[in-house]
Amino acid sequence: MPEANRELTFAQAVREALAEEMRRDSTICIFGEDVAEAGTPFKVLSGLVEEFGTGRVIDTPISEAGFTGVAVGAAMTGMRPIVDIMFGDFLTLVMDQMVNQAAKVHYMSGGEWKVPMVMRTTLGATRRSAAQHSQSLHAWFSHVPGLKVVLPSTPYDAKGLLKTAIRDENPVIFFEDKMMHHKLKGHVPSEEYTIPFGVADIKREGTDITLVGTSSMVQVALGAADLLKEIGISAEVIDPRTTWPLDEKTLIESASKTSRAIVIDEGYGRYGVTAEIAAVIAQGAFYNLDKPVHRMGAMHVPIPFSPPLEDATVPTEQTVFEAARKMCG
Amino acid sequence: MPEANRELTFAQAVREALAEEMRRDSTICIFGEDVAEAGTPFKVLSGLVEEFGTGRVIDTPISEAGFTGVAVGAAMTGMRPIVDIMFGDFLTLVMDQMVNQAAKVHYMSGGEWKVPMVMRTTLGATRRSAAQHSQSLHAWFSHVPGLKVVLPSTPYDAKGLLKTAIRDENPVIFFEDKMMHHKLKGHVPSEEYTIPFGVADIKREGTDITLVGTSSMVQVALGAADLLKEIGISAEVIDPRTTWPLDEKTLIESASKTSRAIVIDEGYGRYGVTAEIAAVIAQGAFYNLDKPVHRMGAMHVPIPFSPPLEDATVPTEQTVFEAARKMCG
Amino acid sequence: MSTTTDRPAENTAIKVEKLIDMYRRMMSIRLFEEEVSELYTRALMPGLAHLYIGEEAVAVGVCEALRREDYITSTHRGHGHCLAKGAAPDRMFAELLGKEAGYCKGKGGSMHIADPTTGNLGANAIVAGSVGIATGAAFSSKYLKNGRVAVCFFGEGALGQGVLYEEMNLAQLWKLPVIYVCENNLYTEYTHFSETTAGEILARATAFGIQNESVDGQDVRAVFASASKLVDRARAGEGPGFLLCDTYRYAGHHVGDINREYYRAKHEEQHWKTQRDPIKVLGDHMLKEGLTDVSSLAEIQAAITSEMKAAVEFAVNSPYPRVEEVDEDVYA
Amino acid sequence: MSTTTDRPAENTAIKVEKLIDMYRRMMSIRLFEEEVSELYTRALMPGLAHLYIGEEAVAVGVCEALRREDYITSTHRGHGHCLAKGAAPDRMFAELLGKEAGYCKGKGGSMHIADPTTGNLGANAIVAGSVGIATGAAFSSKYLKNGRVAVCFFGEGALGQGVLYEEMNLAQLWKLPVIYVCENNLYTEYTHFSETTAGEILARATAFGIQNESVDGQDVRAVFASASKLVDRARAGEGPGFLLCDTYRYAGHHVGDINREYYRAKHEEQHWKTQRDPIKVLGDHMLKEGLTDVSSLAEIQAAITSEMKAAVEFAVNSPYPRVEEVDEDVYA
């Protein structure tokens, strides 16, 4: 396959990052439920146990708090563990380990101990999985000092950001959109690269309105930008890629340039990521905004099972398009 | 004591609300660590076990998830349990019970089951209790549909809001500032009253700037307003009292009137309550604001133990005053 | 404290009507689940389906020991529990298809069916997620003195969740009328329980002083006998119980889990299906004892088959909820 | 699997130097804590102080069985563990006062002292909060094959936290070199352990197949003997251990807990202080066996007293960190 055409799915890109890093550094291991022979229910890790063995790709009991705790301790004592939390909804079970332990160890010890670990998990609805298997809880972690929060939106970003996460000396939580794993393909070069945290990516340049999208909502924003183009509106699509650290500068500059912004994130709209980013833009681009910043997140309801209901809870290309058209009208 | 002078501490007001409700409704019971004879380490519940017995004021093992789970099940089956989580930092342990269970039971069952329970817990730093005993994590819960979140700032509000919480048919989480329990006194009438959720209180009227404060930060805002008055600036102080439901109207009207707003909350500034409220105001009062909305929360660091460091992490009357003066300058 | 009951004591003779009833209920679950599999394969069912086929004797044996007003909590593999406790197949299918007529108006789906009229506090998609709820229901039974017992069903995978131990400690301290029923079907999703479970399962109940028993989960009479003992004891105020049922799921973890050889052998599946099928075990027993005949059993099956077809029909033809309902029922 | 060792087998004779060393360390903890109480009372210490007085034999007996590079995790009542593992009193006092010279530059305080040079992974203010960390350290010891053992100290209150059981299951499944040391001082904050703990404590380790022992936690020789056995076993790759130590805290839950009669009787406190004091028990033993004399013991006490006074002096006179340090060390 010619290099320029090298395309991987999102899942393949994640797997490639893991495999390359595990080859490079023998202190990396993976903990999780059904991560070994099964390669996780999402089949993201398929093949890793064959290469690295069950000593490094480790099936655990259904003990999210338990194996996360093990990872924290292992990270403090010379390893670089990667933890797999199957559904982001199960993060409710690891809050103490991540927030009271992992995030604080370095600071509480006056910089003596550190916790270089990565937690990989998922977000996103529309899989007909209902209220306990569809949440996008990344805002909680973005709120907590000591953690870094990564939200890749393309295979390329997934690989580069995951490598950075693994090499980081701090606890990093890495959210993957379940719906992208096998559906989203994109170019991933074969040579080594990493992507720094805190650097937003301009996924598409534009002049009339800024669409800030995260994770699953980047494709939605791009789709909306296509629709907007058809009616003569030029949308700039920005992906912060990490919610912490957050690249405020790029967000503010874009909104200042276009004078309008919509922030789209699949977490709940209230007290979530859209609030922070909208507040940052509203403050930083205050004197250049023509319209109030508009926020679009998941509807403030537990995610329903019934397909027509569930579909109504998340922003879509169409709803983003409508909102943008109204703002530019 | 003449009625008009009837003053209670914050702790006494909480206790009075509990006692009155427990007398009224025998299905109310209290679960928590050292809630009975000890009356909690903060001595908020002192005296209740003497009146209601150990069958209703129930000492538990150190099992936050465990007894919260019991409360959820008991609430579904005819009781109105109140759960005591000693330090808000331990909320990390009850996230699954509160977020995946309590908050979703009603919706997931299509309205069949309901969960009328109250979780009382604490927030706030400056007690020299370090990183695991000083957090203010209410933003997490405000982000979750199905929960209601209450942040009283005076003894009067504490009593009235707690009664409303107990009578509510939904899971309510009620945050008490540890520092207020015995230090803050205020008028509490002896006759029965309740305070509705979703109604902000204008703690002080003003014309030049709006200071939105929550919980512990209401007194800070009032103190700052005093200082501002001395230099001729009239500050309006608004307390939303519940972050969910949120009284957007009062916030927007005040900011529209004064044309300037500062939002002050003791949770972490990033991705927290200040972000939501600032975003709401920036959007709703867009055409009336003279200055960008300013946000003041806890510094983005784990709370340090050392007194001079800890004091630097939270907004104070002085820092709010400075910020307001600058905005009005 | 722990006893192993491989077969019910011969003196606890179970009435014929009861046996027939249990046969009927197990058959209902079996045929219900076969319809689910069919619906899923025909792409009519949204989401995932975790079938209870093979484990019918557990739900039925336990629920037959309960009263209608007693409580149960259930799991992601919950259809069997719901049916055993008395739910109607038509409203269940409607729920599985996300229809307005479903038990949860389509909002819950397969993993969240709840039904107050039969004391079903709800299935739960968090492993061990309902242990607290069941224990709490037992708490209120005791507090309100209404004599109800709560049963918490969970797979052996839930033994990995710490909250189970917190709840067992509370239940025993407070002598709550709750029975923890562990369905050990040997696998979590794709991992054998011996890789996830140190020590002996029953010892985990013993550790908290909880009365416990282990039983052949394919023998509904044995399950019923053990469950009855623990339920009666709990109702009498003597505290919680723990019932370990050895069982097996015939199909994949969910309907889409087709290639299973990497985690379990075909011959193992064959062994359980042919030698230890709970419906066959009970049928054979009744035939051997002359309590029924082949044609009666066939009639039962035929009747249930048409009931299930009609129920599916009902559900398929039912309307979805109106989109405006999406933000109803968030708050009571 | 479980054995009760009330006194060390007479054949495990402990060398005199070791006994003296243990005496010295217990005395250090005692006198350290008395200074803390003094500092607190003089309002020089910010926050709360949870004293280890009365429990010295547990930390010392266990840590004497460890190597310097072995790991420990500690609790809110952690000063004794830190000292027993080798931390220096002056930097500890500095930390307790929030000073720059403290082990954590004043950022951690009493409940978070950590010290990589002695393998101390940190005290923890979440009950059972360090069980995962200790188990993880044991995991990396095994993975990296560096022969270290990890000890997790916790109060019996931690038995209420589910994560303990998740970790014990993992430790036993993976045969990790970790020892869970349960300090049963009879009370959580203000509640007797019998009100919070169903069943038998050791059975909770047995439930996971974990080797366990119970020991008189006031007899440092017994603690040392049992701990050595479990540590050696763990180091040899035979898996985790659980050591239950019966002990008592002489003072309040924290220094401010003065009126304690509502939860425990004065005469109970008196009994432990006079009949079962760990320092006295060891001193009496050595005197009786002629291994030391009264004046040598008095010298030890005098030397440590001046060491502690100097350490306090150092800490009191040390500067606070600069305010600008507040946002350093958030990220590595």
Ligand SMILES: Cc1ncc(C[n+]2csc(CCOP(=O)(O)OP(=O)(O)O)c2C)c(N)n1
């Ligand atoms: C807390 C949590 N972790 C992981 C999962 C994903 N998951 C769903 S079912 C399952 C296996 C459950 O095994 P078991 O409890 O034995 O029940 P079974 O499926 O065998 O009936 C897992 C890991 C979950 N739903 N909840």
Ligand SMILES: Cc1ncc(C[n+]2csc(CCOP(=O)(O)OP(=O)(O)O)c2C)c(N)n1
């Ligand atoms: C998860 C959690 N819940 C509650 C507390 C508050 N708390 C601090 S110490 C303590 C009692 C601990 O008892 P035990 O574990 O027996 O230790 P001891 O104080 O007796 O040494 C409690 C409840 C806490 N720190 N962490």
Ligand SMILES: [Mg+2]
């Ligand atoms: Mg199973």
Ligand SMILES: [Mg+2]
């Ligand atoms: Mg204790």
